Amino acid sequence: MLSGLAVTATAVPAHADTLRNVYYSSSDCYRYGDYGVQNHLWTWYHCDYQYNFWFLYSVP
Numbered sequence: 001m002l003s004g005l006a007v008t009a010t011a012v013p014a015h016a017d018t019l020r021n022v023y024y025s026s027s028d029c030y031r032y033g034d035y036g037v038q039n040h041l042w043t044w045y046h047c048d049y050q051y052n053f054w055f056l057y058s059v060p
Contacts, residue, residue, distance in 0.1 A: 017057040020045070029054035 020036070023029040026047060033045035033056055042058035049055075 016059075017046075018042075018060055020056040020058050023047075023054040023056065026054050029056045032056060033058065 020042075021029075021032065023032070026049070029047035033047060036042045036045060036058060042060050045056060045058040047054050047056055
């Protein structure tokens with residue numbers, strides 16, 4: 001007799017990035033990212049440049 005076992009594991013990151021806002025300039029993105037860290041809104045952030053805009057992502 002042949003038997004099979006299928007195991008499906010889904011991995012969820014412990015800290016997923018959250019899109020916070022979109023900016024026209026890098027200085028605005030980094031300034032608000034720093035503001036969020038200093039005021040304990042998030043622990044860290046990063047700004048990514050895509051499609052001529054700056055996207056602010058953070059970890060809550």
